[in-house]
Amino acid sequence: MPEAAKRPTRGDGTSTGPVLGRGLQILGAFDASRPAMTLSEIARHTGIPVSTVHRLLGALMEWGALERADDGSYRIGLRLWEIGSLAPRSQALRDRALPFLEDLCQVSRENVQLAVREGAELVFVERIAGTGAVPVLTRVGGRFALTSTGVGLVLLAHAPPEVQEEVLAGPVEALTPFTVTDPVRLRAMLADTRTRGFAVSDRQVTDDALSVAAPVHDRAGAVVAAVSLVVHAGSVPSQQLATPVRTTARAISRALGAP
Template sequence: MLTRGLALLGAFGPARPAMTLSQLARHAGMPLSTAHRLLGELVEWGALERDDTGSYRIGLRLWELGALAPRGQGLRERALPFLEDLSQITRENVQLAVREGTEVVFVERIGGSGAVPVLTRVGGRFALTATGVGLVLLAHAPTEVQEDVLGGRIERFTERTVTDADELRRMLADVRVNGFSISDRQVTMDALSVGAPIQDERGQVVAAVSLVVRHGTASPHTLTPLVRTSARAITRALAEGYRAG
C-alpha cells in the first residue's frame, strides 16, 4: 500500500504539477478504483490537495516535512548568508546543490537582477555531467557513482555539452586538482558556470556552490576566486554548526 501511495506522489513533476484521477492512475500504473481510494487518503493526510477543477496537487504537508530534511535545510540555513553576499556582489545567479544518487538536487538558487535565464529550480534535479555544481559533485563522488554515470547515456543539452566519457574523466580529474569546475555553454548556449566544493567536518565534499553568468561577460578565472571564497566560508559555517551541535 505504501509503495502504491509513493507511486502516486512520484507521478508529479515540473511538467505535471497538477493531474486528474485518470492521469494519476495511468502514470502510477494502477486501477482507477485503487488510485481513487489512495488519493482520498493522501488528501485527508495533507500530502495532496484537490483544486476546484478536481485536479490533484502536492500538499503543504509534504513541503513541511521536506523542510525538515537536514541535508538540505541545515545546509541551506548555514549557506544562505554567503550565497546572498555572492549574489549582491555579482548580481548574477548563485546556486547551491547536493548529489542524490546520480543526479544534482538544487537546494537554493538566488537569481540576480538581469542575470541570464537558467533551467534549474529549487528542489529540481539535473544531470551531474553538465552544470558547474554537477561536475564538482561528480568529481568527488564515489568511484562506483562516477562509473555508473559515465558508463550510461550522457545527455546532450547544447552543441557544447561534453558527452564523451573519457573527456569527462579528464575534466573531473582537473576539478579535483584545481578545486573548481567550469561549465562553458554546456546547459544553454548563453550561460557559463563556475562551481566549487563545500566540505563537511571530515573533509568530505557534501555540496557545491556555483555562479552562473551570461557567456562572454566575464572570464571564468575572474569568477573562480569569488566562488571558491564562498565555498570555503560555507565550509567553515558548517564546521561551526557541527561543533555547536
Template sequence: MARGHPAGPTGPAIRRAFDLLDLFTAARPRLTLSQLARHGGVPLSTAHRLVAELVRWGALERDADGSYHIGLRLWELGALAPRGQGLREVALPFLEDLSQISRENVQLAVREGAELVFVERIAGTGAVPVLTRVGGRFALTATGVGLVLLAHAPTEIQDDVLGGRIERYTDHTVTDPARLRRMLADVRTNGFSISDRQVTPDSLSVGAPIHDHLGQVVAAVSLVVRHGTASPHTLAPLVRTSGRAISHALARRR
C-alpha cells in the same frame, strides 16, 4: 528524468502511494485521478483509495476542478531535511553575499544518487536565464555544481553516470566519457569546475565544493554568468571563497 517506476496493482500500499506522489513534476504539477491511475499503473479504485488517504494526511490537495496537487504537509516535512533546508539556512548569507557582489545567478546543490538536486538559487538582476528550479533535479555531467559533485562522488557513481546515457543540452555539451573524466580530474586538482555553454548556449558556470567537518564534499555552490562577460578564472576565487565560508559555517554548526 524518471524518478521511479510504477509499482503495479500489487505491492505495499505505502510504496504505491509514494509512486503516485512521484508522478508529480514541475512540468506536470496537477493530475486527475484517472491520470494518476494510468501513469501509476494501478486500477482506478486503488488510485481512488490511495489518493483519499494522501489527501487526508495532507500530502495531496484537491483543486476545484477535481485535479490534485502536492500538499503543504510534504513541504513542511521536506523543510526538516538537513541536506536541504538545514544546509540552505547555513549557506544563505554567503550565497546572498556572492549574489550582491556579482549580481549574477548563484546556485546551491547536493547530490542525490546519480543526479543533483538544487537546494537554493538566487537570480541576479538582468542575469542570464538558467534552467534551475529549487527542488529540481538535473544531470551531474553538465552544470558547474554537477561537475563538482560528480568529481567527488564515489567511484561506482562516476562509473554509473559516465557508463550510461549522457544527455546533450547544447552543441558545447561534453558527452565523451573520457573527456569528462579528464574534466573531473581537473576539478579535484584545481578546486573548481567550469561549465562553458554546456547547459544553455549563452551561459558560463563556475562551481566549487562545500565540505563537512570530516572534509567530505556534501554540496556545491556555483556562479552562472552570461558567456563572454567574465573569465572563469576570474570568477573561481569568488566561488571558492564562498564554498570555504559555507564549509566553515557547517563545521561550526556541528
C-alpha cells in the same frame, strides 16, 4: 482486504510494501511538468486502478500529503513540504548557506546556485537570480544530470568511484554543441576539478551561459554540496569567478563545521 494489498508492486518484496508503496508511487507521479493531476491522470501515470487510487487519495489527503484544487485536481500538499523541509540535505543546508549565497549574488548580480548529489543526478537546493542574470534551466527541487553543469562536475568529481563509472559509462546528453560527452575528456575535467578546487562549464548547458562551481565540505571533510555562479559566456574570464565562488563555498563549509 483491499485489492492493493493483494498484488505486489513492481520491485517491492516487503509484506507491508504494496499499499504504502502504491501511496508513495502516487506522490512520485507528481513532478514539475505535472504539478496537478486528476484522479484518472494519476491512475494513468501510475498504472494503479482508478478505484484503488481513489481510496489511496483519501488517506493521502487526510494526512495532508495531497490537497485538492478548486478545479478538482490533486496537487502536493503543504504538509508534505513541511515534513520534507526537515531533510538535512535540503532545507537545513539551504538555511545555513543562504546568507553566503545572498552575499555572492549581491556582489556579482548573477545567478547563484546550490546543489547536492542524489545518486547519479543532482538536485538544486537553492537558486538566487541576480538583476539581469543570464537565463538558466534550473528550478529549486529540480533534478539535472551530473555532467554539463558546473555544480554537477564538482559533485561528480567527488562522488564515489562507482557513481563516476556509472555516469561515464554514458550516454551523456549533449545539451549544446559545447557539451562534453566524451568520457575521456570528462574524466580529465573531473581530475582538473579536484586539482584546482573548482569546475568550469563553458556553454555546456545553454549556449550563452558559463558556470564556475566549487565544493562545500561538511565537518567530516566530505563534499556534501556544490555552489556555483552562472554568468553570460564571454562576459568574465572563468578564472576571475573562481575566487568569489571558492570563497563562498569555504564560508558555507565553515558554517557546516568544516575545519
